[in-house]
Amino acid sequence: MNVKIEDVSSIKKKLNFEVAADQVDKEISKAFKKIGKTAKIKGFRAGKIPVAVLEKYYGAQMEQEVLSRLINDTYFQALQENAIPVVGEPNILDSSGIIKGEAFTYEAEVEIKPEVTAKDYTKLSLEKEKFVADPKVLDSRLEEMRTSRAQVEPTTRKKAREGDSVVIDFEGFVDGVAFEGGKGEDHLLELGSGSFIPGFEDQVVGMKREDAKDVEVTFPEEYGQAELAGKPAVFKVVMKEIKEKVVPELDDEFAKGFGVDTLDELKAQLQTSYETQEINRVEGDLREKLVGKLIEKNPVEVPEAMIVKQLEYMYENICNRMQSQGMKPEMLGITPENFRENYRETAIEQVSGNLILEAIGRQENIVADESEIDAKLEEIATMANAPIDMVKKYYAGAEARSGLMAQIAEEKVVSFLLESAKVKEVAPKKEEEAEPKKDAAPEKAKKKTEKKADKGDA
Structure with missing residues (x-):
């Protein structure tokens, strides 16, 4: 194998390969021997098919196998012998055919790891943010932890407000026709969570138990179901239950739930x-x-x-x-x-x-x-x-x-x-x-x- 290496840029090289004819012939023989073991051609016994017949029926398969093996073997050999720090896969630009008695040639372009020589890296002028603890952060985190341990309980309040969890039945209509996926029964919804399309939850706020209401909304243009995107809709909503979050007291008992006394x-x-x-x-x-x-x-x-x-x-x-x-x-x-x-x-x-x-x-x-x-x-x-x-x-x-x-x-x-x-x-x-x-x-x-x-x- 002969290989010529050209610099294309600081991060690319071109490798020109030439594989000797005798090596090509050896690989052709190996390929036909392998193919002949499993080839099935009418009138011939498996393993006894003449090479000339195999060439006629399996020439394309042989060429592909030999080409792949020669490129794989010679490419990695060249990288190792020439210590080329390749990154990524090679781009095979051109290759000759696999012909008995003739050398095989191909070109490969490869990306290489850049050779970096750093300069001016000492005594750099930098600004560092001064750390000042914010006392509000602790209160905020404690409140988040309280909220995470909140229980949802029925409330005696008549009207639903933001933050409540409500149980509703609903059914959606577009142009007066119910659409698939637009109906729910005994659905638990946290008002203000943003889990329904924009405008829906805002209109549920203020509803009372057993209230029935038509909620008018418009599906967003980027809505997941194309047939509904951008269209106005009416949801018939029935309020069944109103529940509110009850957060625990901030005390030692609360702290024990997080593994401290x-x-x-x-x-x-x-x-x-x-x-x-x-x-x-x-x-x-x-x-x-x-x-x-x-x-x-x-x-x-x-x-x-x-x-x-x-x-x-x-x-x-x-x-x-x-x-x-x-x-x-x-x-x-x-x-x-x-x-x-x-x-x-x-x-x-x-x-x-x-x-x-x-x-x-x-x-x-x-x-x-x-x-x-x-x-x-x-x-x-x-x-x-x-x-x-x-x-x-x-x-x-x-x-x-x-x-x-x-x-x-x-x-x-x-x-x-x-x-x-x-x-x-x-x-x-x-x-x-x-x-x-x-x-x-x-x-x-x-x-x-x-x-x-x-x-x-x-």
């Missing part, structure tokens, strides 16, 4: 959790600013394959996060397609940042040592509440261990850069001034898909 302990636990989250957020924002500065000073051309891989990783992350909350991306209108569109620039920034940090680590000879690896494994085991032996076994694999070492090295590089940086503390941003997080749902996907009428479908 006193309310003071619960408050201390929540305060610690809040402060840890906020400090991590501030540190995360500082890291983002650091990486942003590095990218400004060290522009990197990023291969498409690395962008695609990062987008897949990000999408999988958001899916897992939503699944843990009992949600699906589709519920927020997030699809793989609009996610890729909205997050492409973020993915490019993240890959660029990783490449630059990796380059700095290499230039500064920053690596993970055994004690740091052991400490990280202990940390992972604690966070996952898993036995340390199980964690060590998982990270004993070459790929997992390599990834862990890269993660530790990157953390050390960031610490090294922050130690040399000129960091100025600034007042915390007001809520309305805060920049949206880059991992938030895409703007185009933020509008929640309207639900159907029956059981959350109206």
Whole structure:
């Protein structure tokens, strides 16, 4: 095999292959021998079919098998022998046919990992938000916890109000005709939850037990059922029961439901959790600013394959996060397609940042040592509440261990850069001034898909 390598760009190479005729002939013989074992041709016994006959009936299959094997074998051999850091799959630009007695040639274009040499990465000027604890947060979290433990009980109040849970019968009509999925009986609805189409719940507020009412609404233009989208509808609603939320008292008994003995302990636990989250957020924002500065000073051309891989990783992350909350991306209108569109620039920034940090680590000879690896494994085991032996076994694999070492090295590089940086503390941003997080749902996907009428479908 002969291979010529051409540089197309800083992230692309073209490989021109020539496979000798004798190697081609060997592969042709192997292919026909394999095909001949199972081939069925009238007038011939299996395994006894002459090659000339096999060529006539199975020539196309032979050519495909030989072409695939030759490309696969020679391509990976060339990558190994020439230490080409390929990312993604090769693009086969051209290839000759498989002909006995003739050499086989083909061209492949590949994307490669960029060779980054970082510069101007020390003594960077950065602004860090000063952490100031907000006393309102603790009260807000306690109230959320009380609400989560609320019981729904019948009320003596005559009229339903927002926040109540009501039991209703309903049936929807468009142009006077009942539509599929528009009927429900003994349906429990929390007023103000937004689980029915806009305008429905507002008109149920104020109804009394046994009241009957025509609720007039218009289906949103983006409604999931195309035949209803944008159309006016009338729902005949009957109020059957009105229930209200009763929240527990904020006392020691309440605190015991969360695994502590006193309310003071619960408050201390929540305060610690809040402060840890906020400090991590501030540190995360500082890291983002650091990486942003590095990218400004060290522009990197990023291969498409690395962008695609990062987008897949990000999408999988958001899916897992939503699944843990009992949600699906589709519920927020997030699809793989609009996610890729909205997050492409973020993915490019993240890959660029990783490449630059990796380059700095290499230039500064920053690596993970055994004690740091052991400490990280202990940390992972604690966070996952898993036995340390199980964690060590998982990270004993070459790929997992390599990834862990890269993660530790990157953390050390960031610490090294922050130690040399000129960091100025600034007042915390007001809520309305805060920049949206880059991992938030895409703007185009933020509008929640309207639900159907029956059981959350109206």
